[in-house]
Amino acid sequence: MQAFDVIVVGSGAAGLTAAWHARNRGASVLVVNKGMAGRTGATITTGGGVSIAGQTLQALGLPGDASDREDDFLLDTLKAGQFLGDQSLVQSMVTGIGAEIARLSALKTPIKIMTRAPGHTSGRGVHIAGPDIQRVQVQAAADSGVRFLEHFQSTGLLQDRDGRVVGVAGLDRATGEVRCFTANAVVLASGGATSNWSLRTAPEELTGDGAAMALAAGAELIEMEMLQFLPCCLVAPEMWRGLQFPWILGPQSGIRAWLLNKYGERFMARWDPERMELSTRDMVAFASANEVAEGRGSPNGGVYLSWAHLPRDIIDNFFRISQTVSADWRWEGFDMTPLVERIRAGHAIEVAPAAHFSIGGVRINDLGETAVPGLFAGGETAGGLHGGNRLSGNAGAQVLVQGKTAGIAAAQFAQKHPTRARPANEDEIIDRTLAPLGRRDGAVPAETRSRLTRLAERALSPVRDGATIRAGLDELAAIVTTDIPNLSARQSERRWNRDWTDALECQAAAIVLESALLSADARAVSIGAHRRRDAPKTSDEPLAHGLVRNVSGRLTHRFDPVAFSLVSPAA
Amino acid sequence: MTRIHLRRAGGAKDDWETIDLPSPAEAGLAATSWDEVSASTALAWIQRNTDPALAFLLSCRRGLCDICAVRIDGKVVTACTTPVRDGMRIEPTKDKLALAGTIIDISLVRRARLS
Numbered sequence: 001m002q003a004f005d006v007i008v009v010g011s012g013a014a015g016l017t018a019a020w021h022a023r024n025r026g027a028s029v030l031v032v033n034k035g036m037a038g039r040t041g042a043t044i045t046t047g048g049g050v051s052i053a054g055q056t057l058q059a060l061g062l063p064g065d066a067s068d069r070e071d072d073f074l075l076d077t078l079k080a081g082q083f084l085g086d087q088s089l090v091q092s093m094v095t096g097i098g099a100e101i102a103r104l105s106a107l108k109t110p111i112k113i114m115t116r117a118p119g120h121t122s123g124r125g126v127h128i129a130g131p132d133i134q135r136v137q138v139q140a141a142a143d144s145g146v147r148f149l150e151h152f153q154s155t156g157l158l159q160d161r162d163g164r165v166v167g168v169a170g171l172d173r174a175t176g177e178v179r180c181f182t183a184n185a186v187v188l189a190s191g192g193a194t195s196n197w198s199l200r201t202a203p204e205e206l207t208g209d210g211a212a213m214a215l216a217a218g219a220e221l222i223e224m225e226m227l228q229f230l231p232c233c234l235v236a237p238e239m240w241r242g243l244q245f246p247w248i249l250g251p252q253s254g255i256r257a258w259l260l261n262k263y264g265e266r267f268m269a270r271w272d273p274e275r276m277e278l279s280t281r282d283m284v285a286f287a288s289a290n291e292v293a294e295g296r297g298s299p300n301g302g303v304y305l306s307w308a309h310l311p312r313d314i315i316d317n318f319f320r321i322s323q324t325v326s327a328d329w330r331w332e333g334f335d336m337t338p339l340v341e342r343i344r345a346g347h348a349i350e351v352a353p354a355a356h357f358s359i360g361g362v363r364i365n366d367l368g369e370t371a372v373p374g375l376f377a378g379g380e381t382a383g384g385l386h387g388g389n390r391l392s393g394n395a396g397a398q399v400l401v402q403g404k405t406a407g408i409a410a411a412q413f414a415q416k417h418p419t420r421a422r423p424a425n426e427d428e429i430i431d432r433t434l435a436p437l438g439r440r441d442g443a444v445p446a447e448t449r450s451r452l453t454r455l456a457e458r459a460l461s462p463v464r465d466g467a468t469i470r471a472g473l474d475e476l477a478a479i480v481t482t483d484i485p486n487l488s489a490r491q492s493e494r495r496w497n498r499d500w501t502d503a504l505e506c507q508a509a510a511i512v513l514e515s516a517l518l519s520a521d522a523r524a525v526s527i528g529a530h531r532r533r534d535a536p537k538t539s540d541e542p543l544a545h546g547l548v549r550n551v552s553g554r555l556t557h558r559f560d561p562v563a564f565s566l567v568s569p570a571a
Numbered sequence: 572m573t574r575i576h577l578r579r580a581g582g583a584k585d586d587w588e589t590i591d592l593p594s595p596a597e598a599g600l601a602a603t604s605w606d607e608v609s610a611s612t613a614l615a616w617i618q619r620n621t622d623p624a625l626a627f628l629l630s631c632r633r634g635l636c637d638i639c640a641v642r643i644d645g646k647v648v649t650a651c652t653t654p655v656r657d658g659m660r661i662e663p664t665k666d667k668l669a670l671a672g673t674i675i676d677i678s679l680v681r682r683a684r685l686s
Contacts, residue, residue: 138679147683150680499623
């Protein structure tokens with residue numbers, strides 16, 4: 001067993017920021033991650049927006065709108081989250097982001113000033129490309145003496161007899177060993193849980209491992225029913241599933257493409273007759289999912305996006321207004337010419353909302369502390385900041401600020417409370433991790449994974465109802481009984497065993513989905529990203545956070561009133 | 572019939588195996604033909620259905636992270652953005668980087684790695 005002051009789980013922007021700051025405070029730091037540092041995780045796929053008030057930009061000597069105060073940024077964020085956001089976390093993001101932008105700027109990160117920020121009252125924000133932020137941060141962390149262990153799939157938090165977190169256990173995929181690392185503090189920065197949905201924009205590995213481990217260790221999860229979807233993503237063909245290209249070639253760029261149901265009805269007229277397809281992304285996502293839920297969808301479970309009423313010139317000249325699509329239709333790693341040819345020939349494209357961002361997650365305070373001593377969290381793993389919904393660019397600000405906060409708090413905790421206590425739960429985690437490897441027959445992990453993602457797609461889409469959520473809970477209970485204890489790695493080779501890896505992801509995914517379903521069932525009203533067809537109106541009841549905890553092996557949900565410490569919704 | 576050829580880490584230069592793929596519909600994929608499916612999905616299908624031991628990596632699915640990089644028909648590409656072609660030959664990008672299956676070591680933190 002190797003010992004560190006701080007172990008950071010995850011190497012996206014939140015994890016690397018946490019590692020750098022903890023190291024900068026003198027801590028010995030190990031970053032473990034499931035994939036490859038600087039490459040895997042959601043950060044590299046980000047649109048690049050990082051929200052920051054104009055006032056803060058000016059204070060940094062960068063061009064910004066001086067009339068855009070930090071208070072305005074705070075209020076926009078709270079309003080977008082329908083006042084369900086934890087105000088201390090919002091305050092921390094709004095006031096903390098300037099210092100992080102200054103740090104990244106000193107590290108020579110390419111930073112552009114933005115003039116347009118959808119949903120914000122001002123054009124506040126900067127743009128940092130995902131690959132740039134990862135390249136700079138991984139370099140800075142390595143230069144500062146942070147150590148890395150890649151391809152390490154964390155499966156449990158080591159705890160001493162009093163429940164204090166003292167390390168991490170998991171599978172080293174490259175060697176096939178189950179390994180334990182002790183630490184005085186652990187930071188969870190392992191990203192969200194969007195890979196548990198079938199249609200998703202996010203990378204493959206975001207199965208909510210951090211939330212599952214935190215729950216098992218005794219921490220609380222918050223607002224797990226809240227999931228952000230991006231509308232107008234491709235449902236087919238297979239290679240392009242989840243790409244938001246139609247959204248970019250359409251509404252996001254202000255292009256007046258039409259959303260149609262299978263009868264050719266322009267259904268946005270029922271929800272936002274003025275803005276129609278240019279409505280907010282939540283409204284478009286909800287309205288599209290609602291067409292499918294009510295039986296008016298297209299063959300592959302989406303709706304149609306059509307450019308047929310527009311002259312071809314609009315399409316042919318798109319590259320002139322686009323920052324990301326080239327004249328030869330290269331976009332990200334793809335050649336989108338075949339799709340564009342279909343559009344030019346007058347075909348509509350099937351699109352649907354794709355899971356994009358986990359709004360809920362591990363409950364933390366403004367120091368990044370969870371309810372468990374020695375356990376910290378930040379970034380998309382952590383919930384509560386965005387409340388009912390997230391504004392554009394606020395994920396970028398969140399990961400940087402919360403990464404820093406958690407990294408510093410963990411380093412300080414490690415200094416103040418060093419421990420040599422032996423883990424009390426090591427055997428249990430090792431046994432659970434090894435179990436799928438020992439089974440020759442049983443559930444094929446990739447098939448269980450598909451069952452779980454289809455379940456999420458049905459029960460936790462952008463439009464929900466009690467009956468579907470409860471059917472989802474029943475189906476999940478069946479999977480937890482039949483599949484999860486019988487997951488089989490099918491072969492004995494320990495190194496790079498894909499089935500084994502998938503099986504461990506299924507273990508985490510099932511717990512996280514159960515948390516989300518319980519939360520969605522308990523919140524019997526529509527608020528933010530949680531829209532219920534059986535309760536379309538927001539209730540007059542006082543706003544409350546939805547919290548999930550593991551009580552003696554059983555997940556339980558409770559509500560806790562929102563504290564309006566800074567701004568009251570009435571004001 | 573769509574057929575692909577695969578050479579894995581540790582395999583000799585001429586050590587190619589041939590895999591016949593079923594139709595995309597039979598494979599349960601949202602595609603009418605294999606040219607609408609990425610090489611990554613083909614590798615995943617093989618691992619899931621015919622060869623549980625096949626090692627491969629996949630993350631962003633859009634050509635940004637490069638962890639799925641392979642050599643296809645002689646050219647280094649990201650498998651996630653490369654459509655399947657009948658007769659395509661998939662192998663690790665470089666034998667000396669190859670770890671297992673199609674996985675290669677392209678770590679950005681080699682000097683800071685824990686042993």
